[in-house]
Amino acid sequence: xxxxFYAVSFFVLSFASLSLFSCATQAQPDPKAQPDPKAQxxxxxxxxxPVYVTNKIKVFPxxxxxxxxxxxxxxxxxxxxxxxxxxxEFSSPVYLQADKNGIVIxxxxxxxxxxxxxxxxxxxxxxxxxxxxxxxxxxYIILDLQNAYCTADELSAHYEKAGLTFAQNATTExxxxxxxxxxxxxxxxxxxxxxxxxxxxxxxxxxxLTVCE
Numbered sequence: 001x002x003x004x005f006y007a008v009s010f011f012v013l014s015f016a017s018l019s020l021f022s023c024a025t026q027a028q029p030d031p032k033a034q035p036d037p038k039a040q041x042x043x044x045x046x047x048x049x050p051v052y053v054t055n056k057i058k059v060f061p062x063x064x065x066x067x068x069x070x071x072x073x074x075x076x077x078x079x080x081x082x083x084x085x086x087x088x089e090f091s092s093p094v095y096l097q098a099d100k101n102g103i104v105i106x107x108x109x110x111x112x113x114x115x116x117x118x119x120x121x122x123x124x125x126x127x128x129x130x131x132x133x134x135x136x137x138x139x140y141i142i143l144d145l146q147n148a149y150c151t152a153d154e155l156s157a158h159y160e161k162a163g164l165t166f167a168q169n170a171t172t173e174x175x176x177x178x179x180x181x182x183x184x185x186x187x188x189x190x191x192x193x194x195x196x197x198x199x200x201x202x203x204x205x206x207x208x209l210t211v212c213e
Contacts, residue, residue, distance in 0.1 A: 047124045051143045054181055054202065059162045061142045064102045064122040066154035071098040079207025096209070098149050103142055118142075147177060148189050148196045148209075 050058035078091035095106035102121040107129070109115050116129025118138045125138035147155065152168045159166040159179060164186070169176045177189040190197045199206040 049125070049137045049139045051137075051139050053159075053162070053164060053179065053186060057162050057164060057181070059143070059158065059164075061120065061122075061125065061139050062146050062150055062154055062158055064120070065100050066146065066150040066158075067098050067100055067103075068149060068151045070100075071096060071149060074212040076210045076212060077207065078210070079205065081205040093212070094209075096145075098145065103145060105141065105145075144187075144198055144200075147179065147187065148191055148198065152177070 048060050050060055052058045074093060074095050076091060077094045078089070080087060080089050082088065093108040093110070093112065095104075095108065097104040102119065104120075105118040106114055107116045107118070116127055118127045118141060119125070120138065120142045125142050127136050127138055152166070155177070156166045156168075163181070165178075165180045165182075167178050167180070173192065175191040177191070178185060179187045186200070186202045188199045188201070190199075195208055195210040197206070197208045
């Protein structure tokens with residue numbers, strides 16, 4: 001349970017810091033200004049929170065139809081992050097289901113008991129759990145998973161609209177996906193048959209999803 005708490009704590013802290021930054025840097029709208037059509041191209045329903053890919057650029061999770069293929073498996077969710085300058089590691093089992101209807105991530109304890117479930121149906125991302133806060137911005141978790149599981153064409157078009165570059169390099173052994181702003185690498189996703197490794201170079205965290213045999 002402690003490992004699972006570290007995993008979710010990482011996301012809670014990340015979301016809190018991103019929210020504070022976005023509120024502090026957001027300019028007040030000019031009531032006389034005309035709406036910019038380009039600024040509306042990434043707008044989603046109010047029930048979805050934006051994901052700040054950089055400190056200034058935000059996107060929303062992709063539609064559920066962008067998933068490349070159906071996923072249903074038990075996996076080990078592990079990774080590293082920094083908390084107050086101290087490196088933390090976590091590892092926890094999860095049950096993941098993703099298809100064109102949505103994404104479900106069931107958080108499990110070390111004993112296999114359900115500790116909470118994250119849902120995404122294209123309109124809303126939420127967590128149902130008695131252990132963790134309900135205001136966790138699940139969109140960040142969803143988008144990271146979509147970076148691995150959605151089609152390359154959908155991801156490329158999605159990030160291009162926000163002024164970012166998505167690229168994919170695939171071989172028979174692995175697929176490497178990257179998200180960048182100009183020459184600055186933001187996130188790297190390495191996909192093999194048995195695991196997915198996600199490294200966010202901007203936020204200084206990394207984690208992997210390993211399929212349970």
